[in-house]
Amino acid sequence: MKPANFEYVRPASLEEALVELAKDPDESKVLAGGQSLVPMMNFRLARPERLIDINRIPLLEGVESVGDRVVIRARTRHLALQNLSMSTPLGSLLRTGAAHVGHLPIRTRGTFGGSIAHCDAASEWCLVAGLLDAEMTVRSQARGTRTIPASDFFWSIFTTAMEPDEILTEVSLPALDDSYRTGIAEFARRAGDFAIVAATGAVQVVDGVVRDARVCLGGVSEVPFRSAAAEQVLLGQEWSPRLLRDAAEAAADEVDPPSDSHGDGEYRRDLVRALLPRALAGAVR
Amino acid sequence: MSQTVPVRLYVNGDRHDIDIEPRRTLADALRDDCGLTGTHLGCEHGVCGACTILVDGKPVRACLMFAVQAEGTSIRTVEGLAPDDQQLHPVQRAFWEKHGLQCGFCTPGFLMLVAGQLEEKPETDEEEMRDVLSSNLCRCTGYQNILKASMAAAEEMSG
Numbered sequence: 001m002k003p004a005n006f007e008y009v010r011p012a013s014l015e016e017a018l019v020e021l022a023k024d025p026d027e028s029k030v031l032a033g034g035q036s037l038v039p040m041m042n043f044r045l046a047r048p049e050r051l052i053d054i055n056r057i058p059l060l061e062g063v064e065s066v067g068d069r070v071v072i073r074a075r076t077r078h079l080a081l082q083n084l085s086m087s088t089p090l091g092s093l094l095r096t097g098a099a100h101v102g103h104l105p106i107r108t109r110g111t112f113g114g115s116i117a118h119c120d121a122a123s124e125w126c127l128v129a130g131l132l133d134a135e136m137t138v139r140s141q142a143r144g145t146r147t148i149p150a151s152d153f154f155w156s157i158f159t160t161a162m163e164p165d166e167i168l169t170e171v172s173l174p175a176l177d178d179s180y181r182t183g184i185a186e187f188a189r190r191a192g193d194f195a196i197v198a199a200t201g202a203v204q205v206v207d208g209v210v211r212d213a214r215v216c217l218g219g220v221s222e223v224p225f226r227s228a229a230a231e232q233v234l235l236g237q238e239w240s241p242r243l244l245r246d247a248a249e250a251a252a253d254e255v256d257p258p259s260d261s262h263g264d265g266e267y268r269r270d271l272v273r274a275l276l277p278r279a280l281a282g283a284v285r
Numbered sequence: 286m287s288q289t290v291p292v293r294l295y296v297n298g299d300r301h302d303i304d305i306e307p308r309r310t311l312a313d314a315l316r317d318d319c320g321l322t323g324t325h326l327g328c329e330h331g332v333c334g335a336c337t338i339l340v341d342g343k344p345v346r347a348c349l350m351f352a353v354q355a356e357g358t359s360i361r362t363v364e365g366l367a368p369d370d371q372q373l374h375p376v377q378r379a380f381w382e383k384h385g386l387q388c389g390f391c392t393p394g395f396l397m398l399v400a401g402q403l404e405e406k407p408e409t410d411e412e413e414m415r416d417v418l419s420s421n422l423c424r425c426t427g428y429q430n431i432l433k434a435s436m437a438a439a440e441e442m443s444g
Contacts, residue, residue, distance in 0.1 A: 001329060005287040008307035008353050038349040039330035053354060103420030105334065108343040191419040
C-alpha cells in the first residue's frame with residue numbers, strides 16, 4: 001500500500017528539529033532510518049500528519065568512549081555497529097547484536113536510537129539497553145535535556161517514557177572491562193526476523209567465580225525483561241555448565257510469556273531454557 | 286491532494302527534476318516519475334527486497350525511503366549496472382551464466398544487493414554471501430544458483 005499524506009520537514013540542526021516538533025508534537029513523528037516507521041505508514045497503521053526528517057542533522061551519528069562509559073549517538077546505523085572496531089566485551093556485544101538486526105539493506109538505514117525509541121521488546125538494542133542499564137538522553141524545546149535510565153524508559157510495547165515533543169539524542173552504556181564476557185542468542189523462524197525469544201547476558205567472572213551477572217530476555221514480556229532470578233542464581237557461584245542450566249531454569253520459571261501466533265507461552269519458556277545457556281556460554285567463551 | 290514539492294534526483298548519473306508529493310516512496314518515484322521500471326515492487330514493507338537499489342553505494346529498500354529524502358544523493362538502479370549496451374556488469378553476467386534467475390521478478394533486487402556488497406567488499410566469502418542473500422526473497426530458484434552466481438561474480442571482481 002501507499003502511505004497517507006503528510007507534511008515533510010527536513011531541519012538542518014537539532015535545535016530546528018526540536019522547534020518543528022514542538023509545533024504539533026502529537027501529530028508529528030521523527031523520521032530516522034524509517035525501517036519500522038515507513039512500513040507502518042505503508043500499511044497505514046501509522047498516519048502522522050508531519051514527518052521531521054533528522055537524517056541531514058550533523059553530529060547525530062557515531063560511537064565514542066567517555067571515561068568509563070560508551071556513548072552511542074542516536075542516529076548511528078546498525079551497519080556502523082556491526083563494523084565497529086572496539087575490541088572490548090561491549091564491542092563484541094554490539095557487533096553480534098547488529099548482525100541479528102534485519103538484513104544488510106535494513107542495517108544501512110535503520111538506527112540504534114530509532115530502534116530504542118520505537119521500543120519493540122524483541123529488538124536487540126532494547127535488550128542491550130535493558131541488560132546494561134543504559135541511560136537515554138532526550139531533548140525537547142520546552143524542557144531541555146533529561147536523562148532516563150533503562151529501568152524507567154521502557155513502558156510497554158511501542159511505548160516509552162519519552163514525551164511526544166522529545167527526540168532521543170544519545171544512549172550511554174557502561175564500558176565493560178575485559179573481566180566481562182557478553183553474549184546474545186535468539187531464535188526466529190527466518191533469518192533477520194524479530195526473534196520469538198532472545199537472550200542476552202553480561203557476566204563478570206574473576207578466578208572462576210561470578211562477580212556480576214546481568215541477564216535480559218526479549219519476547220517474553222512487553223518490555224525487555226531483566227531476570228533477577230537468573231542473576232541471583234549466577235551471582236557468587238563457580239562457573240560451570242550446570243550453573244548455566246540452573247540459571248536458565250530459574251529464568252524460565254520467572255517469566256510469564258504471552259501466547260500469540262508465533263508461539264505460545266510454554267514454547268517461549270522452552271526457548272528461554274534453550275537460549276539462555278547459549279547466550280551465557282557465549283558470555284564466557 | 287496534498288501539495289507537490291520539486292525534487293532533483295541523480296539516478297545512474299542522469300538528473301531527474303520531478304514534482305512529487307512527499308509521501309511518494311523512492312521506488313514509486315523511480316518507476317512512475319523517472320520512468321525507470323527496472324526497480325520492482327513486491328511487498329512494499331521492506332521484507333521481499335525486490336526494490337533494493339544503491340543509495341550512495343549502499344543497498345537500501347527503495348520502498349522504505351521517501352523520494353524527497355534522496356535529494357542530493359547518488360542513486361543507482363539496475364538500469365545503471367551495465368557499463369554500456371554491449372556489456373553486462375560482472376554480477377549480471379554471472380546470473381546469466383549460472384542460471385541465477387527464473388521468472389526474473391526478484392532479479393533486479395538481487396543484482397543490486399550483490400553488486401552493492403561486492404563493490405564494497407569483493408572478497409566476500411560464501412558464509413557472508415549467504416547472510417547477504419538472506420535479505421531478499423526469490424520464489425523460483427531455491428537460491429542455490431543465486432548463491433553460485435554471486436560467488437562466481439565475487440571471484441571475478443576480486444581477481
